[in-house]
Amino acid sequence: MVVVPDSLLELPRARSANADHTMTSYVLGESNAEAERLRILDAVYGETSHTLFQRAGLREGWRCADLGCGPGHSALWLAEQVGPSGHVTGVDCAELFVNLARTNARQRNLDHAHFIKDDSTAAGLPNASFDLVYSRCLLSHLSDPLAVLRRMAALTKPGGAVVVEDIDCGGGFAHPESPARMRHLELYQAIVRLHGGDPLLGRKLPRLFREAGLDEIHVEIVTPVEPFTQVKLLYPLTLAGLKPSLIRASLATADEVDALVADLHALASDSAKTVSSCPLVQVWARRLV
Template identity: 45%
Template structure:
């Protein structure tokens, strides 16, 4: 495995169109125009500072499985890694700690607000080996054939063309590099004892995804998509976090609240229904006798 160049600095952010770019320049309208130009995601959840709390809970839910997955895929010191759809940068920062000063991480997201949060996360951890890129998954603008590992989580489900995104990520890998992707099956969550509000929450989430042209069962398709993208012999595993207590059990509530405007706009659920569902889910989360199983993750990695 080749080693990455050391000394990358996180002070600037790159777009795939305009070189190094300070995200603090330009107003909200400019940011929306950049997002439209750079992206092909139909993401309906909150971004930027509004999303940080939820994304930290997502990491508490899925982070331990993600870390084991990336170690199985071969992550090691000195690697050059691209995190596509980095969100608030929590996983990217963890990867940067693993690759150390001789490695580097390119944190990529279509949302300037998310990339700004990723920059803050790296600064909070005093990391100096992370670059930040505003770009969509189908056109990252990253150097071809130069990464030891390319990673994404909960990204393909939001895209019009997941296969095209996998092909783009494959092109970023050097020969012998690894693509590691994990995505969800949102028909798999369950709770015990059963609660109609829990089932309705995920029914609405899947219906919204379908209405938006998203792929909320893409985890099931991931091994086949890897083969179609040109990878041979992909390695496949499943992971499904379960909880009896803790903030992790509130993740469906956060997600449903952030989806509420889109649910109302599409006519799938009224504000009143969402409020009532959230109240029932809050009661369930507080009850330590109830078991909650989150989205089942399909984890796939393969060597170019």
């Protein structure tokens, strides 16, 4: 368990830019470096996401939505599974990621995958029009995750599935433990909170599902462990991506971040050390009515 000093936990949470408080500025921003980090994130968690979709009953012909889809890794995988008789809509607020997803869809001849630039409430999409509505690592960045979860439930057809995966930064380990990893997690928690999100959202998902009126809730936790680079690489890539936000918020200096990133890269290339990711909490439920 990562212990965050009270002084950091007391930082004010950012107010949202729109009226319903679902929209915050994504702390890791919109850049090619973030797109690359999301490629690694998919390499780490993608396989377990695919298993989750299968548990939720994913079938050929289904209509799916992926909110906060990034460059579209999950959305494009879903598009392959549902085939041309199905349809996938990806939604992301970052133009760069939406364009990357569109390019990838074209290259893979997935004409039934469409990507729109919008906030997570996807106001233009009709209610009860999807068999599966999904988000991965979106809700923990929003100031009102329950509102978005309710929106996800509203977008789902009766009998369809709402599927969410999100991070809980209170777990995970390195052996032997790395002071750089601990400090990284402390900074991650502080900056996500400052941007209006909740780095410990994972553990709250089952409760939020109940509050959103969803029933028959299924919960799993995945914590990939890698002696080699993929899981380990997420740590330095994430911290490097947070650098501008951390400096702006005076939570760390450029020198401190650079030194931590170097330490985390050294940890990533040290095959004698075992490092896990932060747990990813997977929750899905059927919309019954």
